[in-house]
Amino acid sequence: MSDPVVEASDVVKFLGHGAARVQALRGVSLSLSGGELVLLMGPSGSGKTTLLSVLGCMLSPNMGSVRVCGRSTAGLAPEQLTQLRRDHIGFVFQSYHLFATLTAMDNVRLTLDVRGDFSRRVIDRAKEALATVGLSHKTRSYPLELSSGEQQRVAIARAIIGDAAAILADEPTAALDGENGHAVMSILAGIARQGTRGVLVVTHDPRILPFADRIIHIEDGRIVRKAGNGGLPAKP
Amino acid sequence: MTLGEFISLSRRDLRGGLRRVGRFSAGAAFYIRAAVRLAVAVLAGRFVIPLIFKLAARNLFHDRLRLAATITGIVFSMVLVTVQMGLFVSFRTMVTTMIDHAPADLWIMPLGTKCFEDPALLDERERFRALSVPGVVEAAPVLVSFAQWHIPSGGTTPVLLIGSDRNELGLQPWNIVAGDLYDLAIPDAVAVDRSYFERLGTSGLSDTVEIRDLRAKIRLVTQGIRSFTTTPYVFTPLDRARSYAGISPNKATYLLVRLQAGANAESVRTHLNETLAKAEALTPDAFRSRSRSFWLFGTGAGAALFAGALLGMIVGVVIVAQTLYASTKEFSNEFATLRAIGSSSRYIYTVIIIQALLSAAIGFGIAAAIGKVIVKATADSALPVLIPGGLMAGLFLLTVAMCVLSAIAAIVHIMRTDPAVVFTR
Numbered sequence: 001m002s003d004p005v006v007e008a009s010d011v012v013k014f015l016g017h018g019a020a021r022v023q024a025l026r027g028v029s030l031s032l033s034g035g036e037l038v039l040l041m042g043p044s045g046s047g048k049t050t051l052l053s054v055l056g057c058m059l060s061p062n063m064g065s066v067r068v069c070g071r072s073t074a075g076l077a078p079e080q081l082t083q084l085r086r087d088h089i090g091f092v093f094q095s096y097h098l099f100a101t102l103t104a105m106d107n108v109r110l111t112l113d114v115r116g117d118f119s120r121r122v123i124d125r126a127k128e129a130l131a132t133v134g135l136s137h138k139t140r141s142y143p144l145e146l147s148s149g150e151q152q153r154v155a156i157a158r159a160i161i162g163d164a165a166a167i168l169a170d171e172p173t174a175a176l177d178g179e180n181g182h183a184v185m186s187i188l189a190g191i192a193r194q195g196t197r198g199v200l201v202v203t204h205d206p207r208i209l210p211f212a213d214r215i216i217h218i219e220d221g222r223i224v225r226k227a228g229n230g231g232l233p234a235k236p
Numbered sequence: 237m238t239l240g241e242f243i244s245l246s247r248r249d250l251r252g253g254l255r256r257v258g259r260f261s262a263g264a265a266f267y268i269r270a271a272v273r274l275a276v277a278v279l280a281g282r283f284v285i286p287l288i289f290k291l292a293a294r295n296l297f298h299d300r301l302r303l304a305a306t307i308t309g310i311v312f313s314m315v316l317v318t319v320q321m322g323l324f325v326s327f328r329t330m331v332t333t334m335i336d337h338a339p340a341d342l343w344i345m346p347l348g349t350k351c352f353e354d355p356a357l358l359d360e361r362e363r364f365r366a367l368s369v370p371g372v373v374e375a376a377p378v379l380v381s382f383a384q385w386h387i388p389s390g391g392t393t394p395v396l397l398i399g400s401d402r403n404e405l406g407l408q409p410w411n412i413v414a415g416d417l418y419d420l421a422i423p424d425a426v427a428v429d430r431s432y433f434e435r436l437g438t439s440g441l442s443d444t445v446e447i448r449d450l451r452a453k454i455r456l457v458t459q460g461i462r463s464f465t466t467t468p469y470v471f472t473p474l475d476r477a478r479s480y481a482g483i484s485p486n487k488a489t490y491l492l493v494r495l496q497a498g499a500n501a502e503s504v505r506t507h508l509n510e511t512l513a514k515a516e517a518l519t520p521d522a523f524r525s526r527s528r529s530f531w532l533f534g535t536g537a538g539a540a541l542f543a544g545a546l547l548g549m550i551v552g553v554v555i556v557a558q559t560l561y562a563s564t565k566e567f568s569n570e571f572a573t574l575r576a577i578g579s580s581s582r583y584i585y586t587v588i589i590i591q592a593l594l595s596a597a598i599g600f601g602i603a604a605a606i607g608k609v610i611v612k613a614t615a616d617s618a619l620p621v622l623i624p625g626g627l628m629a630g631l632f633l634l635t636v637a638m639c640v641l642s643a644i645a646a647i648v649h650i651m652r653t654d655p656a657v658v659f660t661r
Contacts, residue, residue, distance in 0.1 A: 053656040058576065079580060086578025093658055097573040101294035102287065110287055114579035118283040158577070170659050 003070070004031040005088070005165040005198045006055050011064035013050055013221075024050040026221040027064065032166055037192040037199040037211055042218035048202045049170065051218065055200065056089050056168050057081040069165050086115060090159030092169035092188075096151045098143040104130060104154045105139040111162040129157035133187050149180025156187055160197070167191060167199045173208055185211045288583065292590035295567050303595075306559040310599025311606065313552025314635055318607040320545035321631065322621035324538060329622060330464040331531040332524040334398070338407045340492035342505055343523045344375065344515050350534065351527040353396065353465065355381050360486035362515045369507045371499035376405035377488030379474055381481035382467070386446035387437035395436075395447070395470045396463065399477020405492045409471040414441045415456035420473060427456035431616055432468035447480040464531075466618045493517065549638055556642035560592060564646035568653055575655035584650055588643045596639035600632050607631075 013025040024047045032038055032055075042048050053059040054066060057073055060081070066073045069088045073081060090111070098107045108126040130136055133153035143151050152172060159167050169188060173181035185201075189211045192199040201208070209215065217225040296303055334352045335343070344366055346356035358377075366375040379399035384392040400407040408417060409427045419425055426447070433440055443454045447470070461469055470480075478485055495504055501519055508517035518526065532538030564571065574584055607623050614620040623631075 049656075049659045053659060056576075058654070058656040082575070082578055082580060085576070086580075089578075091576055091658070093573075093576075097569065097576075097658055099291070099570055099573075101298060102290065106287055106290065109284075110574075111577055113287040114574065114577060114583050118286050120282065120284060122284060 004033050004067070005069055006200070007031040007067045008051070008055060008061075009065050011051070011054055011061040011066065013047075013054055013059060014062050015050065024221055025054065025061070028218070028221070028223055029064075030216055030223060030226075032198040032200050034165060034198050035192060035195040036213040037189050037201065039209065039212040039215045040200060040202045040218060041204070041215060046218045047221040048218055050221075052168055052170055052200070052202050055166075056091060057085045086162070088165045090162060090164035090167045092152070092155050092159050092167065092172045094171035094174050096143070096148075096155045098151055098154055098158075100143050103140050103142055104135060104146065104157075107143070107154055108157045108161050111158050115162065125161055126157075129161040130154070132160065132191075133157045134183075147180070149176050149183055152176060152180070152184050153187060156184065156191075160191055163196075165197055167197055169199065169201045171203055171205070172201060173203065173205050178207060181205065181207060288586055289590060291570075292587045293594060295563055295570075295587070296591045296594050299563065299566070302559055302563060306556055306595050307599050307602065309555025309559065310552055310595060310635065310639070311602045313548045313555065313638070314600060314603035314631065315606050315610075316548030316551070317545045317634065318603060318623060318631055319610060319621055320541045320548065321627055322607065322611065322623045323619060324532075324541040324545075325624065325627055326620055326622040327464055327537065327541070328528055328532065330462070330619065331527050333461070334407065335520055335524050335527065337410055338378075338492055338520070339405060339494075340520060341495040341501055342493035342508065342517050342519060344491035344493060344508065344512065344517045345489070345523075347514055347516050349516075349526075350530040352523075353380065353463075355489060357483065357487040357489060358491065358515050360488070362512055363488070363491055365511050365513065366491055366493060366508055366517075369504060369511050371496050371504040372493055372508070373496050374405055374494040375491040376401065376403060376494075377474060378407050378490040378492055379477045379481065379483065379487070380489040381477065381483060383448050383470075383480045383482075385436055385468075385470070386449070388443075388445060389437050393435060393437075393468075395468045396465075397447075397477045397481055398469055398471045399474040399481075400471070401474045405494050407492065409456060409458045409461060411458045411460050413457050413459045415454075417456065419455035420471065422453075422455055424451050424453045424476070425455035425472065426452045426476075427458060427471040428454055428468060429458045429461045431459070431462055436468060448482060450480055452480070462618055464619045491515075549634070552635075552638050553642050556592070556595060556639050557645050560588065560595070560639075560643055560646045561649060563591065564588060564650055568650065569658070571650045572653050572655050572658050575653070576658045581651060585647055588646050588650065589640060592639035592643040593636060596635045599639075600635040603635070604628065604631075 009029045011025050011028045012023065015022055015024045028051055040048050040051065050059065054061050057068060060073065068084050071084065073084065076084065099110065102110065105126050108129050109122050112122045112125065127136065127139065130139055133156050135150060135153055135157065138146060138150060143154070146154065167188065172184055172188065176184060185208045188199050188201065191197055213228070215227050216223055331351065344358070344362065346358050349356055363375045363377060366372055379397065381397050382394050383397050385395045386392050398407055402408060402417065402420060413430065420427060428436060430440065438445060438454060441454055441457055445452050445454070463469055472480065475485065478487070495501060505517045505519060571584055610621050611623055
């Protein structure tokens, strides 16, 4: 495993204002290194999504620090955080968030488009990314023409095309049946095994435990347990 | 606040304003340079077309009904603005038609004259005073006066007589479609515009009519010499005009001055103003400006036209802003996703601005076509709508500005959207 691609130290995050203000994270520390797939598990309202947002530079911590590829996010302006996210982080969302009016190819290409890369090689890179997730034959399909599993695979292709060091996935199998969920996790585990990227998956889904190198449990804004995959079935 | 503080504040505001203009210009220059470079690279096959255009176009065309509402709003707004501005241009041109067609270097008129149609009178002595001024070669009298035209079938209608002798400095009819200018020398000859035949109760050339109980015969017919006041112009030689108007032979409304070759118009004008007793001299430009000022702003007509145009713009901005905002809100998930995957604010602004520009281009295209139809339909009316090329270009820029301004609400909405919402939707 390589150096940490994302690190959080003693992160505290408050959400809301006034009487509605709640402490979503209470001193969370974790790291994600290249080459590993980490599961973040916990009950609803435990702070998983908030932690994912903080690690993904969408929210700034009130206290503590976050480093992405060695760079601290402290004091960065919103546009600088956006750039950090653009350069180093890929996202996979529970409800895919594909653009219904763009083809699979264009949805994947979008990651490079927002970086201002309009060179012809973006087409080859998008094809490669779609091939990695087994969708070479669906480049011209629109999201509505794809199954849920295929849509999620397009979303993964979009996350990896930009060579992001960290892939943050929010419940990527929640909307999928067992077979598709397994296929999606296999792809994410394969990405982690390449060694350069770390994959952090927020999940409730016990079916995907076998894919994890590590499992982190979070409750009430605190990490309550970190474990390797000892005792679990061997990784597929 | 002291005067010093006021000046200091004003300077600060001016500096701030100039800085903003500078930043805006730099931003616009950046976009133009980037767009040109990109277009060249795409045409050369080195680049692919950015998805930003596809996103904007698909967002816009996704909901056809809303697109139709947006385009209708822009079209209504721009047709209204086009008609108002077209009328303004037409009005502005028509109020100086006679001044534009008079071959004078200077105009001498009774003191306080507000416009060409102002029927005050000069005494002939002013002509001799004018001729005594060095640099003045000729001062030809022109009479402008209202008279009663007897309609052959009964009743009368007012006409505006233009009395001028046929010489180098005469104010003669133009756009002649029947008869000859020499025919005006025939006793009782008058010239009228054919667009007024019905109003004057005549069938045209050779008709004999009466003006103030005196015989007149139509010997010349013009086309397009119309007055925005709807009162027909009737051209006739000076003496006959005096008779028709019942004005004594030593009176005139204007003296058209021809200057000696090489004479300085401004210094002659100054000298004339010192010499004339109850008259003043103006350059043609100054007289045009005075006439326009009177008709457009003194009467409130120009303000009304501008108010109509402004109203049209406000309606357009509100409709386009509302539809763009609704469209952006509908696609807020997609915009949040764009932000989550790292698109810059500029990228997102650009998507919305392109939507606005596409709307502007479509809306303007339709509005311009309707404008052309209106121009044709009003060509023979008392106040035709005129849309010269410059106005058309200005209206296009105005449409673009209106649509871009309308995009602000959508941009503000989207920039307030937290990208983290993508995890909760």
